[in-house]
Amino acid sequence: xxxxxxxxxxxxxxxxxxxxxxxxxxxxxxxxxxxxxxxxxxxxxxxxxxxxxxxxxxxxxxxxxxxxxxxxxxxxxxxxxxxxxxxxxxxxxxxxxxxxxxxxxxxxxxxxxxxxxxxxxxxxxxxxxxxxxxxxxxxxxxxxxxxxxxxxxxxxxxxxxxxxxxxxxxxxxxxxxxxxxxxx
Amino acid sequence: xxxxxxxxxxxxxxxxxxxxxxxxxxxxxxxxxxxxxxxxxxxxxxxxxxxxxxxxxxxxxxxxxxxxxxxxxxxxxxxxxxxxxxxxxxxxxxxxxxxxxxxxxxxxxxxxxxxxxxxxxxxxxxxxxxxxxxxxxxxxxxxxxxxxxxxxxxxxxxxxxxxxxx
Numbered sequence: 001x002x003x004x005x006x007x008x009x010x011x012x013x014x015x016x017x018x019x020x021x022x023x024x025x026x027x028x029x030x031x032x033x034x035x036x037x038x039x040x041x042x043x044x045x046x047x048x049x050x051x052x053x054x055x056x057x058x059x060x061x062x063x064x065x066x067x068x069x070x071x072x073x074x075x076x077x078x079x080x081x082x083x084x085x086x087x088x089x090x091x092x093x094x095x096x097x098x099x100x101x102x103x104x105x106x107x108x109x110x111x112x113x114x115x116x117x118x119x120x121x122x123x124x125x126x127x128x129x130x131x132x133x134x135x136x137x138x139x140x141x142x143x144x145x146x147x148x149x150x151x152x153x154x155x156x157x158x159x160x161x162x163x164x165x166x167x168x169x170x171x172x173x174x175x176x177x178x179x180x181x182x183x184x
Numbered sequence: 185x186x187x188x189x190x191x192x193x194x195x196x197x198x199x200x201x202x203x204x205x206x207x208x209x210x211x212x213x214x215x216x217x218x219x220x221x222x223x224x225x226x227x228x229x230x231x232x233x234x235x236x237x238x239x240x241x242x243x244x245x246x247x248x249x250x251x252x253x254x255x256x257x258x259x260x261x262x263x264x265x266x267x268x269x270x271x272x273x274x275x276x277x278x279x280x281x282x283x284x285x286x287x288x289x290x291x292x293x294x295x296x297x298x299x300x301x302x303x304x305x306x307x308x309x310x311x312x313x314x315x316x317x318x319x320x321x322x323x324x325x326x327x328x329x330x331x332x333x334x335x336x337x338x339x340x341x342x343x344x345x346x347x348x349x350x
Contacts (some may be wrong), residue, residue: 072259
């Protein structure tokens with residue numbers, strides 16, 4: 001993800017493409033093509049977050065759509081004086097958390113065959129991640145998968161910095177124990 | 185499992201993140217040098233952040249952008265949709281006035297309103313007394329009040345939907 005971010009920054013410099021903040025300001029003014037650019041720019045990361053959060057490709061697609069539709073509806077609340085990404089990931093985290101709360105309680109198993117593009121050797125980790133409770137999984141996804149700084153995770157989840165660290169430590173300890181037991 | 189192992193394994197993530205005091209680090213390192221099982225846990229704890237960061241999710245579906253835009257377009261409200269009721273309100277307002285007072289009544293209303301406004305301004309400037317309430321048509325007043333309220337509601341709607349206007 002840091003590589004992806006660096007590439008995006010480089011692309012902005014080389015091609016003169018507007019940054020996310022400029023696109024968000026433009027979309028806020030009602031420009032649908034800027035909004036489309038934002039969706040294209042963030043779709044991979046949003047879908048990745050949704051997939052890791054829900055473990056189901058169809059539901060992940062639904063959640064990713066929901067995140068972007070909520071982004072559109074809430075653009076009027078975005079403060080253009082502030083950076084777009086922390087605000088956006090906070091919104092995405094809230095939508096993801098509430099989406100999962102609305103789902104039926106029955107756990108959904110990982111598909112027997114791996115979805116295209118998922119490396120086989122990540123599966124044990126993916127399963128262990130899937131078994132974490134929501135309040136532990138979401139900080140892990142935000143920090144490690146989306147590469148948000150701890151402060152960003154704290155802001156996104158309405159937690160203190162120490163609260164985020166504590167959850168990350170607990171989550172990683174659980175994952176570590178599972179992976180050691182499985183001998184991965 | 186020995187108590188020191190239980191303690192050591194609870195400290196592995198803080199150790200990896202550099203959150204332990206030097207004295208704790210020293211005790212932990214000393215234990216790790218002697219305990220193979222805890223070393224295995226430490227190795228896993230050390231590699232986990234990187235493994236989490238490089239784990240990939242599947243590619244997003246190719247129709248994701250299209251579906252989002254379709255939902256967003258359906259969400260947008262055309263200006264015509266918002267302004268049409270306002271036009272209807274205006275027509276209704278004029279019809280109500282005409283019905284109650286006829287064309288002459290409309291002219292009288294405008295003249296009386298202008299005269300009242302002038303009198304109020306004169307009263308504000310201390311040049312005249314406050315004008316008495318017009319011998320009014322309460323029904324007309326009620327209709328006007330309702331239409332003003334409806335118009336304000338529409339303006340609120342316009343403000344709220346500002347971004348979603350196409």
